[in-house]
Amino acid sequence: MKLDDDDFTLFGLPQRFTLDRAEIDQRWRSLQARVHPDRFSAEGAASQRLAMQWAVRVNQAHQRLKDPLARAAYLCELRGAPINAERNTAMPVSFLAQQMHWREALDEAEDESAVQALDDSVAAREAELLDDVARALDERHDAAAAADKVRALMFVHRFRADVNRRLEQFDS
Numbered sequence: 001m002k003l004d005d006d007d008f009t010l011f012g013l014p015q016r017f018t019l020d021r022a023e024i025d026q027r028w029r030s031l032q033a034r035v036h037p038d039r040f041s042a043e044g045a046a047s048q049r050l051a052m053q054w055a056v057r058v059n060q061a062h063q064r065l066k067d068p069l070a071r072a073a074y075l076c077e078l079r080g081a082p083i084n085a086e087r088n089t090a091m092p093v094s095f096l097a098q099q100m101h102w103r104e105a106l107d108e109a110e111d112e113s114a115v116q117a118l119d120d121s122v123a124a125r126e127a128e129l130l131d132d133v134a135r136a137l138d139e140r141h142d143a144a145a146a147a148d149k150v151r152a153l154m155f156v157h158r159f160r161a162d163v164n165r166r167l168e169q170f171d172s
Contacts, residue, residue, distance in 0.1 A: 003057055007060075007061035007064055007065050007074065010061050011027045011031065011061060011065060013027065016075075017133060017134045017138050017146075018134050018138050019065065019071070025062075025066065028058065031058045032055065035051055035055050035058055036051065036055055037051040037052050068133075069150065069153055069157055072133045073147075073150050075137050076137075076143045076146050076147040079141075081143035081144045081146065081147040083147055083151060083154075088151065089151075091152065091155070095155075098125075099159065102159055103159075105118050106118060106159075106162065106163060111170075115163060115167055118163060119163045122156060122159060122160055122163065126157070126160065129156065130153065132146075132149045133146050133149045136149060
């Protein structure tokens with residue numbers, strides 16, 4: 001085990017998008033038990049600092065592996081197709097039109113049931129995109145195609161956050 005191992009190697013998992021969340025969490029707990037700084041309290045400051053680095057590294061890997069969007073982006077990067085979301089915002093016209101339609105529907109929604117119906121529709125599209133990413137990465141080994149889907153998922157994820165904020169207004 002090396003600090004610069006990729007997250008999958010660190011956790012002893014295959015470099016796949018489709019992973020079992022319970023297994024990711026179990027491996028995280030196991031790794032944390034091995035590297036937690038408290039285990040090295042009697043071994044001096046240098047050992048504790050190294051243990052702290054390991055604990056941070058394991059937590060960072062866990063955060064990335066447990067989040068499907070982050071895991072997909074990371075896999076794309078490992079496979080030579082970085083997302084570059086800040087510089088690469090080009091999206092198909094049909095996707096942009098759908099985004100505009102969703103925004104208008106959110107603006108026009110007058111009650112909680114309308115916002116919830118929109119969220120259900122967007123969640124279904126998000127699930128389709130996640131399935132597309134899984135097929136691109138795990139079956140076709142096409143990181144470039146997966147990267148395009150990940151960028152779309154980032155838009156959808158941000159929009160769903162807006163929808164959730166709107167839904168929270170009804171709870172107030």
